[in-house]
Amino acid sequence: PPHVFAAARPGPEYYDVAAHRSELVSHALVGIFHAFPILAGLDTIDIRDLREEVDHLVRFLAAALLVEEPAILHDECSWLAEVFHSRNLPDGLVTVCAASLLDAMAAVEVDPVPGAKAALAEVIRRRPN
Numbered sequence: 621p622p623h624v625f626a627a628a629r630p631g632p633e634y635y636d637v638a639a640h641r642s643e644l645v646s647h648a649l650v651g652i653f654h655a656f657p658i659l660a661g662l663d664t665i666d667i668r669d670l671r672e673e674v675d676h677l678v679r680f681l682a683a684a685l686l687v688e689e690p691a692i693l694h695d696e697c698s699w700l701a702e703v704f705h706s707r708n709l710p711d712g713l714v715t716v717c718a719a720s721l722l723d724a725m726a727a728v729e730v731d732p733v734p735g736a737k738a739a740l741a742e743v744i745r746r747r748p749n
Contacts, residue, residue, distance in 0.1 A: 633733045637682045643728045644721060645675045651720030656710050666707070673700060677717055681736055690739050697743050711748075718743040 637644070649671060653659055662670065680696035701714045718740045725733060 631685070632731065633735045634682055634685045636731045636733050637678065637685060637736055640728050640730050641675065641678045641682070644678050644724045644730070645671060647724035647727045648674050648678075648717060648720040651723050652713070652716055655716045655720070656713065658710070669707075670709075673703065674717055674721075676700070678721065681721070681739060684739055685733075685735050688735075690742060693739050693743060694746065697747060701747070715744055715747040718747070 652670070652674070659667075659670070677693075677696060677700065680693050684690050684692040697714050697718070700717070704710075704713045722737060722740045722744075725737065730736075
């Protein structure tokens, strides 16, 4: 409904995550490849697809912050787990993506984003390894 969207005002956390999206994705990918060295053997198209999926994860994190609805992020993670499974990527990759994004926030020196960190920590806690 339009009144729901009219009430959503982007806060500083949304802007911090959105403004640093590309850097967060790049740093997260380093963590992902460190956790799963086998992924370095992916072809260029598969690496591009993985980067795109991590980018989507950051966008969904920002959307969850925007409307203060963590279920948006959790739903994306569930879908992403299915995508990774269908591509025969390692189990636990979604959890590693979330953990790598947490680490990326410190590496990129994103301003304190407690809501984003809490949302990612909840993903890590709820996802099977």
